[in-house]
Amino acid sequence: MAGKPADARDAHIGQRIDRLRTLARMSRRTLAERIGLSASQLDKYEKGVNRVSATDLDRIARVFGVPIGHFFEELPAEGARPPGFGERPQPALAEAAATRFARDVVRAADAHLPPDDRQRLAVLVGALDRALNATEAFDKENSSGSSG
Template structure:
């Protein structure tokens, strides 16, 4: 049994995805790959001709670095909708993110969600981890030796 047909909400969501994809400088191929869909199918999503599943919308949000709720902002009929958990950014899609932006993401999250005392405590923890990691030696597969002091 097929799902519900696409409607004006799907057109709105598809338009926001396309706009955000272009602003991010992301190719259609780069967006279609994590969704595991053809370029033709992606085009249907972007035009709002086909409806995205919740799972696929989550993947798109992570690839584009926006909260899922971003796609519902400004949607006709949703004016005055109260803020909620969807206002927080989605975690990046693990396959694309790596660790490159980890420190920046932690700093931004700490600035947004922690008071000064907790930010300082987090900073102390990060510095302690950095010091501990900088003292470690490279792991040797041949003799499996632990780091020496």
């Protein structure tokens, strides 16, 4: 007997796996080998066609050094409509997506940039985040972040 069909939550988890793998510049085949899967099974996980087992999700989290809860952040509501079979889920163009993008950029900057560059980038990302979310009018002259 087959398990429950994949739903929007599985697509969300798959997107997060795909994003981590892409940011790490790791091929699907390389990640699949590291966690003991076929590349086609990993592809199905990333597309949200198949549910990810708890064991595989734990292995993926360990490869990327993230807590398993990372895959459940901003999970869609129960009953959200799943994508059509074989469709690659697309990120929603909403306030949460822009904020998530800003947070991801800041995390990457913290890991790879010196303090002065991190501060400049934080100001820029904050201005972009506010402009994309239309929480305040974008003011080029007052968003430079330079203090002198």
